[in-house]
Amino acid sequence: MMLVPCPWCGPRNATEFRYGGAAGARPDLVSATPQQWREYLYTQRNPLGWSREGWYHRAGCRRHITIERHTGTNEVRLAEDG
Amino acid sequence: MSLTTPNPTSTRVRPGRLAPQPGEVIDRRRPVTFTWNGSTHRGFQGDTIASALAASGVRVFSRSYKYHRPRGLLTADFLDPGCSVQVGDEPNVRGGHRLVENGMVVSSQNTWPSLRFDVKAVNGLAGRFLAPGFYYKTFIKPQLLWPLYEKVLRRFVHAGEVPEAGTGGVSGETFDKRYAHPDVVVAGGGPAGMAAAAAAARTGSRVMLVEEEHELGGHLRWGDADDLATLRDLRAQVAAEPGIEVLTNAVVSGRFDDNWLSIVERGLPQVFERLVKARAKTLIVAPGLIERPYVFEGNDLPGVMLSTAVRRLVNLYAVRPGSRAVVLTANPEGDAAVEDLRRAGVEVAAVVDARAGDTVVRATGRSGVSQVELSTGARIACDLLVTAVGWTAPTSLLNMSGDRPVYRPSAARFLPDPQRMPDDVLATGGIVGDGTVTELVAHATAIAGAAARRAAARARAIGEAVPTRGDDAPALPDPDPTPVDVPVLAPADHPELFRSSTHGFVDFCEDVSSKDLVIAIKEGYDSIELVKRYTTVTMGPAQGKLETVNTVAIVAEATGRTMAETGTTTWRPMYAPVTLGALAGRIHEPVRYSPMQRWHEQHGATPLVAGQWIRPEHYGDPAAEVRAVRTGVGIIDVTPIGKLDLRGPDVAELLNLLYVNKWSKLGVGKVRYGVMCAEDGVVMDDGVTGRLGEDRYLMSTTSSGAATVWEWVEDWLQTSHPDWRVHVTPVTTAYASINVAGPRSRELMARLVSGVDLAPDAFGYMQVRTGSVAGVDDCVLWRIGFTGELSYEVHVPASYGLQVWEALMAAGEDLGVVPFGVEAQRILRLEKGHFIVGQDTDGLTKAYSSAVDWAIKLDKDDFAGKPELVWQREQGPTTQLVALQPVDRATVPEEAAQILGEDGRIAGRITSSRMSPTLGRAICLGQLEPSLATPGTLVTVRLVDGRDIRAEVIEGLAHVDPEGTRQRV
Numbered sequence A: 001m002m003l004v005p006c007p008w009c010g011p012r013n014a015t016e017f018r019y020g021g022a023a024g025a026r027p028d029l030v031s032a033t034p035q036q037w038r039e040y041l042y043t044q045r046n047p048l049g050w051s052r053e054g055w056y057h058r059a060g061c062r063r064h065i066t067i068e069r070h071t072g073t074n075e076v077r078l079a080e081d082g
Numbered sequence B: 001m002s003l004t005t006p007n008p009t010s011t012r013v014r015p016g017r018l019a020p021q022p023g024e025v026i027d028r029r030r031p032v033t034f035t036w037n038g039s040t041h042r043g044f045q046g047d048t049i050a051s052a053l054a055a056s057g058v059r060v061f062s063r064s065y066k067y068h069r070p071r072g073l074l075t076a077d078f079l080d081p082g083c084s085v086q087v088g089d090e091p092n093v094r095g096g097h098r099l100v101e102n103g104m105v106v107s108s109q110n111t112w113p114s115l116r117f118d119v120k121a122v123n124g125l126a127g128r129f130l131a132p133g134f135y136y137k138t139f140i141k142p143q144l145l146w147p148l149y150e151k152v153l154r155r156f157v158h159a160g161e162v163p164e165a166g167t168g169g170v171s172g173e174t175f176d177k178r179y180a181h182p183d184v185v186v187a188g189g190g191p192a193g194m195a196a197a198a199a200a201a202r203t204g205s206r207v208m209l210v211e212e213e214h215e216l217g218g219h220l221r222w223g224d225a226d227d228l229a230t231l232r233d234l235r236a237q238v239a240a241e242p243g244i245e246v247l248t249n250a251v252v253s254g255r256f257d258d259n260w261l262s263i264v265e266r267g268l269p270q271v272f273e274r275l276v277k278a279r280a281k282t283l284i285v286a287p288g289l290i291e292r293p294y295v296f297e298g299n300d301l302p303g304v305m306l307s308t309a310v311r312r313l314v315n316l317y318a319v320r321p322g323s324r325a326v327v328l329t330a331n332p333e334g335d336a337a338v339e340d341l342r343r344a345g346v347e348v349a350a351v352v353d354a355r356a357g358d359t360v361v362r363a364t365g366r367s368g369v370s371q372v373e374l375s376t377g378a379r380i381a382c383d384l385l386v387t388a389v390g391w392t393a394p395t396s397l398l399n400m401s402g403d404r405p406v407y408r409p410s411a412a413r414f415l416p417d418p419q420r421m422p423d424d425v426l427a428t429g430g431i432v433g434d435g436t437v438t439e440l441v442a443h444a445t446a447i448a449g450a451a452a453r454r455a456a457a458r459a460r461a462i463g464e465a466v467p468t469r470g471d472d473a474p475a476l477p478d479p480d481p482t483p484v485d486v487p488v489l490a491p492a493d494h495p496e497l498f499r500s501s502t503h504g505f506v507d508f509c510e511d512v513s514s515k516d517l518v519i520a521i522k523e524g525y526d527s528i529e530l531v532k533r534y535t536t537v538t539m540g541p542a543q544g545k546l547e548t549v550n551t552v553a554i555v556a557e558a559t560g561r562t563m564a565e566t567g568t569t570t571w572r573p574m575y576a577p578v579t580l581g582a583l584a585g586r587i588h589e590p591v592r593y594s595p596m597q598r599w600h601e602q603h604g605a606t607p608l609v610a611g612q613w614i615r616p617e618h619y620g621d622p623a624a625e626v627r628a629v630r631t632g633v634g635i636i637d638v639t640p641i642g643k644l645d646l647r648g649p650d651v652a653e654l655l656n657l658l659y660v661n662k663w664s665k666l667g668v669g670k671v672r673y674g675v676m677c678a679e680d681g682v683v684m685d686d687g688v689t690g691r692l693g694e695d696r697y698l699m700s701t702t703s704s705g706a707a708t709v710w711e712w713v714e715d716w717l718q719t720s721h722p723d724w725r726v727h728v729t730p731v732t733t734a735y736a737s738i739n740v741a742g743p744r745s746r747e748l749m750a751r752l753v754s755g756v757d758l759a760p761d762a763f764g765y766m767q768v769r770t771g772s773v774a775g776v777d778d779c780v781l782w783r784i785g786f787t788g789e790l791s792y793e794v795h796v797p798a799s800y801g802l803q804v805w806e807a808l809m810a811a812g813e814d815l816g817v818v819p820f821g822v823e824a825q826r827i828l829r830l831e832k833g834h835f836i837v838g839q840d841t842d843g844l845t846k847a848y849s850s851a852v853d854w855a856i857k858l859d860k861d862d863f864a865g866k867p868e869l870v871w872q873r874e875q876g877p878t879t880q881l882v883a884l885q886p887v888d889r890a891t892v893p894e895e896a897a898q899i900l901g902e903d904g905r906i907a908g909r910i911t912s913s914r915m916s917p918t919l920g921r922a923i924c925l926g927q928l929e930p931s932l933a934t935p936g937t938l939v940t941v942r943l944v945d946g947r948d949i950r951a952e953v954i955e956g957l958a959h960v961d962p963e964g965t966r967q968r969v
Ligand SMILES: [Zn+2]
Pocket: A006, A007, A008, A009, A010, A057, A060, A061, A062, A063
C-alpha cells in the first residue's frame, strides 16, 4: 500500500484517503455540451506516467490535497500547488 | 524403538528411524501418538506429519489431482505437493511442514474408497480424456449438462473437508491481525538471513526476522559438523540482539508499494494464523534456494525424492528414506546426500554424475519406484531415486518489488537484476549467488549495513515530512551517507538440467506433464502465459516454486527459443498460502447505538441493523404503532439522522450550490426541504435544513448519507470555493434525536417544553426553534416529520437523550404515548408518499424521476448536477416515481417486483410496498415508464411466484392525507 504525502499529517497509508480521481477543471455550465460534461464525469485519461490527482484525507486532517503520481511506479510527490 | 535396530534376519535395512543424529530436531524423550487413516502411529515431538509417517514406513501419502496416481514425498518440506493432508477439521494441511501432536487425527485427501485402492486411478488409463485444456474441450457442450459435469469434476478435486460454518474457525482457534513498523525486515532465516538480522540490529535498527520453518538455520541445519557449529554461533548472535524479533513458522507473503509487507504467522498459541501488516523501511530478501525436480518418465513415483528431502529426513528427523538408492547428482548437495545415505545404512546402488553427462531416463514401479533406467542403458533395482539437478531462486518478493530477474545459463537459474532493484529492497544469500558459509555471512553483513543506513535515511525523511512533529519528539536518526562496500557473491557454475530424454511430470500439484506442455504449444499456445492458463501448469498449491523453471525450459525447448526469450510467468502475491480467516482477522465490526439503546432493549425492541447503526425495528406490533401515531402520539428514536452544523456568512451560497432548490430567502427560524444531486444529476441525498440564526444553519441528511454528505460539502468548499466563509461541524452524534408524532404531539410537547411558544401561529409547520425540553437546554425543535402527522423533531444534547426520552414517555402516559420503530415509520411515510433515497431511487435515478420537479430551480446559475437536469428535462425522464394501489386490496407485491407493459416488456418496478393499517389495503411506490404513469392507469405487476396482479396508478404520491392538512394543524 502506497504512502500518500499529506502536507498536514506527513506520509500516511493510502487507505486513510479517498481517491478523488485525476484533477480536472469543471466545464463551464452554460457552454458545456453533454459530450464535454460526460467526458468530465466519466472519462479518465489514465496516462502512463505522471498524473495529477486529488486525494481527500478522510481518516486524517480531512483536507483535500493534490499530488502527482507516476502511474507506472506509484511514485508520489506533492504538487507544487497541492 | 524396534525400528532403530535393523532386523538381523533381513538382508537389507528397512526404511525407518535411525540412531540419534547430531542435528536432529526430534525430542526422543517425548513420543507422540497420532492416527493416519484410522491406524495408530508414533512419532516424536519435533517430527512433521510426513517425517513421522516416513519413519514408520509409510510411502504413499496421497493420490494426484487428475490421474489419481500414488504420490509420496518429494521435497519433505512445506512445498511438498504429495502430502497435503486433512488434520481433524482442517483441510489441505502441509504434511511436510506441520508438526505432529498427540492425538492428531490425520487422513489422506482425495482418495476414494482408500489410499491403497483408488478407483479414480482409472484416469491414468483414460488419460486422453484429461489432455491439456480438458476443462475447455471436453465439457463445453452441451451446456445443459454443465451441472452434471460440475458434479463429476468436483469428485476429482483434491481438497479436504472444510469445517462447518459458524464453528469459530479451525479447531475453535481464532485469527488475528497485527501492525508493525520495523526498520528492517529480513525474509528468510538461513545463514545469510541470520547474519543480516544480527548485523542490522547491531547498528541499532529494529529488525523483524521471518523464517518459514519452525526454527532458524536454513540449510545449515542438515549440514555437517562445521555447519552445525556455525548454526549455533549465528543463533547465539541473533539471540543476543534484543532489537531482533524472530518470527518462525511465518512467511513474508507479499511486498506492496512503499515496503508494505504482509507476513503470515502460523500456529501461535490460540491463534491459528495471524496476518502482520508491516511497513518496513527496508526489506532484505534472503529466502535461499529451492531445489528443482527433474522431468523424466516416472518422476512422480513414490520413492523419487530431491536430495534436500533426503538430507532433511536423515539429518533432521533421523529417518532412513529407503533401502537401496540411485542418486543423480549435479552438485555438492547431491554428493552430500550420497554421504548421508551411506551413513544412514542405505545401500547406494549407483551414483549417476550429471556433470559427466550421465542421467536417468526413466523410473518404473507400481506403487513406488522399483527400477531405474540410466542413459547408459543400465537398469538398476532400487526403492529410492534421489535427484540433485539444480536450484530455483524464489524471486517472488523481488518481482513484487519491480525487479525482473534474469536467466543466467552458466548457473542454470534466474538471478536478480541489481539495476532494477528499488532502493528499499536488498537481497542476499543463495538468491544472489553461491559461496562458503563465511562468504554468505560476509555478503549478508554488508547488505545489512546498507539496509540499516537506508532505513535510517528513510526514517529521517518520514520524520522531517511530518509538519506537526513536536520539539520534544525523539531525535531523528543521522544516517551515515557513505556507501557500503558489498563483496561479490558470484553464482557457481551448474549444468542446465531440466528434462531427460523422456517425458514426465512438470507440475505435480496439477498433474501436468512435459508432454502436455508440448501438446499445448503445438496447438498454438506458444507463450508462457498462454501455456500456463491452458494447461494450469504452476497454478496449483506449489504456485510455481517447484515447476516454473522447468516449464520455461520445456516451452523454450519446444519453441526453439532461449530461456531468456521465453521468460517466466508473473509472480504475484501471495507467495505462500493464506487462509481467508487470516485476511479477515478478528471480527471487528464497529456498531453505533443511540443513547436510548438500553431503554429500547429493556422494552422489547427488535434490533435492526441499519448501516453501522443498531436501531429498534419495532416493539412487537408495528401496525399498532402506526395506528397510535395516526390517532394519538408516538415517539421514535431518529438519532442516526445526519446533522451538520454550518456557520458563516456564505452558508446560503453553499446550500444553493448543494441543493437543487433555492436557499437565499430562507428566514431565521424557517426550515426547508432540499434534494441533493451528484454531478450526474442522480439524487444523492435529501433532508431538511433550518436557519437557527443569522449565520447559523443546521442541515439534516439521511442516516446512511451522513458521512458522504459531509465529505461532499468539504469537497465543494475546499476545491471549488475556498474563498467562501463557511465552517462545517458534523454533529450527528452530538445530539440524540427524537421525533414526537401524532395529533396529540403538541399536547405532549407542551408539558415539557419551555422557552418556545408552541401555538400553531407562533411555531408553524416547517419552522425551527431552540429551547429546553424536560429541563434540558440547547435543544433544537423542528416542526417537520416523515409521518404526515403533526410532529416535532427534537435534537437533544446526546448525554441527555435518555432523560428526555423517558420524560416524554412518562409525561405522555395518560395520552397513550407509544414508542414506534423504523418499520412503523416506513409504513407511515409510505402512506404519506415520501420517497426514500436509495429505496425508491437507485444509482441511475435523476431528480426529474423522483417527483421533486417542484423543487428543481434551473434558473439558478449553478448547482451540483444542473447540466444533467437541464438535459433530463429537455428529453423527459425515462421513469417516474408514482404511487400505486393493487386492485386486490389484500395482495402486497414484493419490493422489486416487475411492472409489465401491455406487450409484456418490463416497464417499471415496485420500489416500496406495505399493507397500510390506516387504509386496510396494500399500498406501493414504484418507478414507471411515463407512458403508464398517468393517474388511473391500470398496470400489471408480476409477483415473485409468477402470478400477475393489477394495480392502479393514483394521483400524487400520498395514499393518506394528500392535501397535507394533518401535518399543518
Ligand atoms: Zn492529512
